[in-house]
Amino acid sequence: MDGGESLSSGRVAEALRQAILTGTLAPGSRIRQEDVAARFATSRIPVREALRQLESEGLVTLVPHSGAWVARLDRAECVEIYRIRERLEPMALGESVGALTPEDIAELAELASAIEATPDVDDFLRLDREFHLRSYRRANMPRLMAMIERFWNTMQQYRRAYTVLIGAEGRWAVHHEHRLLMEAIQRRDRHGAEELLRLHIRRTRRELATRPDIF
C-alpha cells in the first residue's frame, strides 16, 4: 500500500502534475516557487526538487535564474512525439495482446463502449487513456510503459484542446478504429493490432497537425 508519498517533494510533484494534466495550470503559465511552497506549507526546497522532476517528465520548462513554466509544445514537438508513439505503442500492444486475460479483454470492451457512450470531454479523455494504457498492461516492459505514460501526460493538454475542437460528433473515426482494434485483440492478432494502432496514432497526428488553432 502506497497511501501517502513519504517525501514532501513527491507530494508536491504529484499535485503539480495533476494540476497540469487537468488544465488547472495552463501551458505557458509561470510557476513561482514561493507560491507553490506556501500552497503546500513547505519551504522552496521540495518545490525545487519537484520542478526538476516534472521537467524531466517534460511537463515543466526550467530556465536558470529565471523561472519555471508549464511546458508549451509547438506543432513540431507534438508531431515528433506522435511519431515516436507510432513506433513505441504498437510494440507495447504487440507484446501485450498474447498475454491479455479474458477478463482484461472484457474490461477493454467495456471501456470501448463507455468511450462511445460519453458526451463529456474529460470522461472521454480519461477513458480513452485507460483503454490504450490497459491494452499494453501485459507487455511486461515497465520502462516502455513509463515512457508511454509520460508521452500521454505531455500530450494531455493538446489532446483536450483537440477533443473540444472536433466535438462529440467528430469522434466517429476514433470509435471505428477502436472497434477494429478490439476485434484484432479478440482474435489475438498481434500484427493486425500493431498496424491498426499505428494507423490510429498516425491519423490523430495528422489531424492534430492540421489544426493551427491548438498551439
Next chain:
Amino acid sequence: MDGGESLSSGRVAEALRQAILTGTLAPGSRIRQEDVAARFATSRIPVREALRQLESEGLVTLVPHSGAWVARLDRAECVEIYRIRERLEPMALGESVGALTPEDIAELAELASAIEATPDVDDFLRLDREFHLRSYRRANMPRLMAMIERFWNTMQQYRRAYTVLIGAEGRWAVHHEHRLLMEAIQRRDRHGAEELLRLHIRRTRRELATRPDIF
C-alpha cells in the same frame, strides 16, 4: 558558446555523469551526498539536484531516506532497453539518411574505418557511439535523439563489459554489419538501412543476453 555550466548543480551532474560513463563509478556503488559536495566544494543542495537529474536519466537509483547508487541493470532491463532501441534507432536513421550531406557520409565512413582499426576498448566504445549517433544527426527529431543518447548512456557500462569479454577478434560481426549499413546509407536506402540497424541491435541484444557474467 556554452563554455561552463552556469549552475552548480549542472556541473556536478555532468561530472558525475562522466564518472559513471567512464566506469570510475561502478554500477552499484553508493554515492554519498556529502562526499560529492566536498569534492566539488559546494553544499549538498546542488548535489541533491544533480542526483535527481541523473536519476531521471536512468544513471542513478535513489531510495528515500537511504541513499543514491549508480544504477545497476539486470538482464531483463538490458533486454528491454535493447528492444526499445530496436524500434527507435531505425526510425532516427530512417529520418536521417535522406538528409545526410556527402560530408556527413564521408565522416561516417572514416569512423567505420577507425572502429575496425582500433584495438583499444575505450576507443572502440567511443567511436562506435559516435558512428551511430552521427548517422542519426539529420533526423531533425531532438526529443528522439535525447532519448537515444540516454539509452546509450545507461547501457555504456554493460557495453564495455561485453566488449571486453568478446575481445577484438569477436568484433567481426560488428564490422560486417557496419559495412552493410554504410553501403545502405551511401545508396540512400532508407528501408534497407532501417532493417540492417534493427538486426544489428537485435543481434547485439541476443549475444548480450547469453552472457550471464556481465550482470
Next chain:
DNA sequence: TACGGCATGATTGGATCCAATCGGGCCATG
C-alpha cells in the same frame, strides 16, 4: 520623443543549520 544606461525589487540558486529516518551493533531474554 525615442533610446540607452543604471538602479532597484523580485525571484531564483546556494549555504548552513536542524529534524526525521534508517541501519547496525549491543544487550537482554528464551
Next chain:
DNA sequence: CATGGCCCGATTGGATCCAATCATGCCGTA
C-alpha cells in the same frame, strides 16, 4: 547459542537565511 528489541551514529530530507541574477521601470540625454 539464537533471536528479538532497543539505542545511537550516520545519512538524508527540510527550513531558514544569504548571495547572485534577471527583469522592470525610471531618468538623463540626444
